[in-house]
Amino acid sequence: MRTIKLTIAYDGTRYNGWQVQKNGNTVQAELERAIEKAAKRRSRVHAAGRTDAGVHAKGQVAHYTGSSDIPSGKIPVAVNTFLPRDIAILKAEEVSSGFHSQYDAKSKLYSYYIFNSRRRDPFRERYSWRVPYELDIPLMRREAGMLLGRQDFKCFQARDKRERTSVRDILSVGIKRKGTTVRIDIEADGFLYNMVRNITGTLVDSGRGYLPEGSVEEIIGSKDRTKAGPTAPPQGLFLMKVRY
C-alpha cells in the first residue's frame, strides 16, 4: 500500500463543495470516481481544507492510500483523463504512510478576489465578488492588521457551525490592489467555517465607510458574529496553498 499526496485545482462553481454528501455533486466524489477508474480500486480521498460550495482551489492538497502500481509521476495524466474539465490533479507524489493532508498541514493560504467596479464583467464575476463602492484600501489594511496573531475569532465563525475552539493563529494578511482587482490574502494555522468570507465582508464594510476605524479590533473583542459584516459570496474565494 502506498500513500499518495495530490495537489489539485478546481473551479468550484458546479460543486456542492469538497466533501461527499448525499445530495449533489462534490469534488471529492469526482476524484474518488476518477481514481477508481484509473487504478481499478476504490480509495477514500482526504483533503487539507474542506472547501464550501462554490469555492475554488488552485492548490488544494489531498491524500489517499492505494495499492495500484501506477508510478506517481503518471497519476495526474492517468486520473485527469477521467475527471471533468473543471477539476485537475496538478501533481502527485508518494509520501510516507503516516502522512495526513489535514492533520499535518502547518498552514493554509486563502485568497479572496474582489472585482471593484460599477461595470459588470461576465468573465470576472465567476471568480470574484463585484463590489461597486469606492474602497479605502489603506484603511482596510490598517483594519486587517488587527487580525494578526493567535486570537479567538468567534466573531467570524458561522453561527450554525461550532468547533471545539474558535482560537486560530493568523500568520499573515495582505491586501493588494491592481486595477479593479482587490485581493485579500490570509494565511493561518487553520480556519473556522466561513471565516475568510466573514472577514472579507467585514473589511469591505470598513473600506466603504460603513464601519469606523478601529471596528475590527472591537468586533474581535466582542466575540459576537452579529457585530461583524456580511458573509462575502463563495465565488471570490480560492484555496491557494497548503504548507506542511
Next chain:
Amino acid sequence: MRTIKLTIAYDGTRYNGWQVQKNGNTVQAELERAIEKAAKRRSRVHAAGRTDAGVHAKGQVAHYTGSSDIPSGKIPVAVNTFLPRDIAILKAEEVSSGFHSQYDAKSKLYSYYIFNSRRRDPFRERYSWRVPYELDIPLMRREAGMLLGRQDFKCFQARDKRERTSVRDILSVGIKRKGTTVRIDIEADGFLYNMVRNITGTLVDSGRGYLPEGSVEEIIGSKDRTKAGPTAPPQGLFLMKVRY
C-alpha cells in the same frame, strides 16, 4: 420609437449560442427577457454575429427598437439587473432608426485562445483549447499570411451550412504567444459558419508538423473542406469587436 445599439459580453458556456431556438437556452432569449422586464415591452434583439453554442463574446453588438423612455445611459444597469451573471450589457447608445447591427457591420474581429500546455488548468480550459503539442509559431504565422485578402474560403466552411457565396475578405490576421497562451486574431468583413474554428484547427495542424509548409495556400485553392484541419472546439473562441 428609438433604436438602441448594445455592446454585450457573455460567457457562452451555458448557452446554445446566440439565436433563439426551440430547445435550449440562448443569449438572445435571455436578453429579450431582461429587456422586457426592464422596459415593460417585448422587443426583438438582432446581433451582429450569431455566435455558436459555447462561443464567448467580449464585444458583441446588437440592436433593438423600443418605445421605453429609459435614458440610454441607464439601460445597462436597468437591464443587467434582470440578466444572469454570465451575460452583461457593457454599453447602450441611441442610434439613427436605420441602424442594423448585422447589415451595417464593416468587419468583425474574432480571437481564438489556445492554451499550449501538457498540464491541465481548470481556470483556463473553460476559455481556451488546450493543445499539448509543441507549436512552431513562426511557421503558423507564414501559413496564416496566406489567408489575407478577398478569397473563396469554401474549404473552411462547415459542410452542412451553405451560404450564397463563400467569398470573404480577411483584413488582418495575427498570431501572438505569451507564455503558454497562443492567440489567433482574425478580422474579416464576414465569416462563414465555423470559419475561425476551422482555420484554427488547420493552423494547429501546421504548427504541430502534421501539414507541410504551403498547405494553407493549397487547401484554400482546393475549396475542399476535407483537406483542411479539424474544427477547433468552441470554448476558445471570442467575438471581440464589431466595426461600423
